[in-house]
Amino acid sequence: MIRFLVTRLLSLCVSLIAASVVIFCVIEVIPGDPAAFMLGLNANPDTVAALREDLGLTGDALSRYFSWTTGMLTGDFGTSYTYRVPVSELVSDRLLVSLPLAVYALILSTALALPVGMIAAMRRGTLTDVGIMGTTQLGIAVPNFWFAMLLVLLFAVSLRLFSAGGFPGWDAGFLAGLKALTLPAVSLAFPQASILARITRSALLETLNQDYIRTARAKGLTERQTIVGHALRNALIPVMTIIGLQFAFLLAGAVIIENVFFLPGLGRLIFQGITQRDLVVVESVVMLLVFAVVMVNFLVDVAYAAIDPRLRIRT
């Protein structure tokens, strides 16, 4: 187990270093100057030069790379060009929206998908199974932003039960915050749950054909006992992989849903940073997301090992 953890940790570090180089290089070659962007069409060229100086945009690439990476190691992510506040402050504000939203959506999707997938597997070939498969097919096919717009039209515009979007902040109370995140979480969760339910079903069906399941049935266990006690645990490996990938997606990839519900989340921060050439923000947030994804994958790897003892020995 120790050796397993060490090799996984080493590959994690290598991934992070490689990512930082790639991110920095990409940002370097993108055309566009944050100072010119901020000053608009009437500014004199010498004013733009003065602002570039102000923002610390002068100096060679290598030294800027090192000051960026060493800054991050000490927790200093730099100062946003456009907002003029520390990036860490911006990111932590946004995480207060994005992280709960991702967790909320993940809980909804998992809570929906696992039982539904199990039911579909247990009743394979029946009308229930066909119905579930059809609905989940629809869930994958429907773009989540369109589904989100339908939710807004129904619950906000027609019924006026929810706000059309926005986030009041956690200061307004936990329930008010949760309420603001409910429609976005549902729209994020629906397609994710559809994918997850189908994976759960096929993974379960796979294991249900195994010899040990026949043995379990032969020794007289009920269908429920067989599935929960024997099949599910083995089917969980692919399901965990998908959940891990989904969490990473939910954290960073929610930008479209954030736009529909005008939520101040991480996705929109990156989007804004790119259009305004607020490169410090883009670099640091993307790096942070890489870190999050790598960490989630690491945890998923560890979780595999916890679920399946064979994986601990193989690596």
Next chain:
Amino acid sequence: MHKIPRTLAVAGLAALASLGTAEAAKTTITIGMQLEPPNLDPTGGAAAAIDEVVYANIFEGLTRFSADGSIRPALAESWDISGDGTVYTFRLRDGVTFHDGTTCDAEDVKFSLDRARAEDSTNAQKALFAGIADVSVIDPLTVQVTLQNPDGAFTTKMAWGDAVIVAPETIGQAATHPVGTGPFRFTNWVKGDRVEIDRNPDYWGEPVALESATFKFISDPTAAFSAMMAGDIDAFPGYPAQETLAQFEADPRFVVIIGSTEGETILSTNNKADLLSDVRVRKAIAHAIDRQAIIDGAMFGFGTPIGTHFAPHNPDYLDLTGLSAHDPDLSRQLLAEAGHGDGLTLRLMLPPPSYARRGGEIVAAQLREVGIETEISNLEWAQWLEQVFRNKDYDLTIVSHTEPSDINIYARPEYYFQYDNPEFQSLMADYAITADPGMRTALAHQLQTIIAEDYVNGYLFQLARTGVADAGINGLWKNAPTQANDLTGVHWSD
């Protein structure tokens, strides 16, 4: 067994839904804006969104724009102009304080103007201050500004958001915590979501009717529609989803406000590009364009055709659309004369706004009619600024120039149109130092005519301002003489 969770879920949803929907008191307002300001310092950036939050609400200048575009006194109570038109003596109002309690006096005015025109100034409109030779404090309530040359537009220049009066002690934090003299004070900014302001109890002028106001940032047009319909937003002065305006017009809960802006939307042309340095080609392009088709197709019918670079609501505007009337036959003939009878290909670079992206497709189709093929590239603003604006690596582009009275950009040969006409430049220099209204009108007409007859750019239309508001709100600006959401006169009926 199955019913219990479902009932619980419904109850839970209902409980969540009932939260936070209390009726808003009628002394607060939530204003929707499409773009969030990058910071809140109007003296340090060009973003229109900055002024849309702070102008007249938080910060004030010596003079200010009224809703109809006229200039009226603000922090300066009155002013005298010397006989030769070069010395302005401003008398400041007594008893004006900044939101932090310190007094606003002549020293602050001197500081603000000197800071804006300093060598290391990062003011996006530094040219406004270029004519100032000296600013001196006569006494705490009198400031004397000496200009290098007479300037008929000087009090207009001082009304810009970039010329607001700031205090040396607080300007450092203005980007995140603006401190001005206005009728509202900054209270809170939840980045990515909203800015909140509340009434300044110590305001020198008439107190405002609103106790507080929130600016909420919604970039997506569809989300803007939903937020208005759901009642999350009280007014959206720069409403982005024009295709839905008919729905608001039909709904008695709302009023639709259509006004004009200072945005001349033009098919900017690289006058130094090989093919386009020939005035016949530029003239051919101008006659190939059907302005009304662009306004109808790209702007849902909102916008006023223009024939030169001047706002139609300006009293000095000259209607020159006849010089470039839609005439494809004439275009083809001009192209043949210029030796492009077999057609030619130009690069059309489009920045993100819908007027450019949608308008660009229509312009391209109209140009194709007369034998001009276009290669369209969609650029982000930052790319556009670098490639088109700075490096002048383009043939055609579509941009709305939103600064008020900005015909002077045609006198800058290094500007991205690369239009270099000494006659225009010398007339512009005369115009800048002419104070007599009659003379100014005559010169303005001449200037407009020159650039129209030189077909410097394709002049398309004046950008309209389409707004939606709750029917109970009064006092919002209809037109946008400057980019602002002036809330000083806004109040709810009943």
